Amino acid sequence: MSRRGFLAASAGTAAALGLAASPARAAGGRRPFGRHGSPAARLTPRTLYVDPLGRGDHTCVGDAVAAAAGSGWTLVLAAGSYRERVVLDATRTDATWIGATGDPRDVVIVHDTAAGTPKPGGGVHGTTGSATTTLQADGFTARWITFANDWLRADHPDVTGTQAVAVKVQGDRSAFHHCRFLGHQDTLYADSLALTAFARQYYADCYAEGDVDFVFGRATAVYERCHFRTLNRTDLAAAPYGFVFAPSTAAANPSGYLVVRSRISSGAPDAAYKLARPWVPSSDATARPSLVVRDTRLGAGIDAAAPYANMSASFPWQSQRFAEYRNSGPGARVTVPENRPQLTPEQARSVSRAAYLGDWEPWRGEC
Secondary structure, three states, X not given: OOHHHHOXXXXXXXXXXXXXXXXXXXXXXXOOXXXXXXXXXXXXXXXXXXXXXXXXOEOOHHHHHHHOOOOOOEEEEOOEEEEOOEEEOOOOOOOEEEEOXXXXXXXXXXXXXXXXXXXXXXXXXXXXXXXXXXXXXXXXEEEOOEEEEOOOHHHOOOOOOOOOOOEEEOOOOEEEEOOEEEOOXXXXXXOOOOOOOOOEEEEEOOEEXXXXXXXXXXXXXXXXXXXXXXXXXXXXXXXXXXXXEEEOOOOOOOOXXXXXXXXXXXXXXXXXXXXXXXXXXXXXXXXXXXXXXXXXXXXXXXXXXXXXXXXXXXXXXXXXXEEEEOOEOHHHOOOOHHHOOEOOHHHHOOOOHHHHXXXXXXXXXXX
């Protein structure tokens, strides 16, 4: 099944994962905004309602964002597929986007732009410019929404820039609860606005899938109880098919990516994927990528003997900040100890969501 097919049922794995959308909710029902009010009964003066069928304040997310200038706005999105590109700029702080049905399969923000897609005025979009949704503001929260990029390599054999970002997150205190991130290469770009900005991000009970570096960037990001799935590839004759994580943490930042109590599954052959590789971008040659994966189940799709690889020989993964602790599953077997750096119990006590996120506690309260 194609990437576009996943928007109704996930990339060939819908039956196994139970990801088929609800026809009743997708049709909208008589209460398209559920328990979250309506234009006639707003929960707050700063709540806007979005519905592609015209029963809200706006029919597309971008128009609602444009109307919600300043801080503290909530957008409630009715079921539907919103085919558009959206930017939440840095001035629109403390925004909340809610999928009205409580099921992320029903509310999808999607586009089909890649890094190598030509721009109307010349040139190409580049990785950052490929993002379906760009979130720059501090204090952003999303619940029950799918962020997707359904650009397909097979449809564009002439394009070499195949990065296609579903969402680029740059703001501090950005939280995602029960969201999905769908794409192939560079799906979830967890980043910051500047090299010196240590943006904290929290992903809880989320689902992300892809093939090459599909969770990447320099944010301080905690992924808790998340499900990462690697896709099968028919365009490659041999492994590795790709890499789940590619952090680019600044050297001055003590905390990069933390994956905790999560799982990694695969639609690809056993050992076809690496767990991670470090990204040291040309914009920050001093970066020291940081990744800790702990208390997580690694499926057979991860190469247990050699789970890490280099993106560049100049920056070997062994010189970066990669570690694991108390992982399980066939992809977590330690068969070559020097290839699986492990935290000691004492070190592990200081590697927690609280240590990474400080005084910000996005896991508290109703989600």
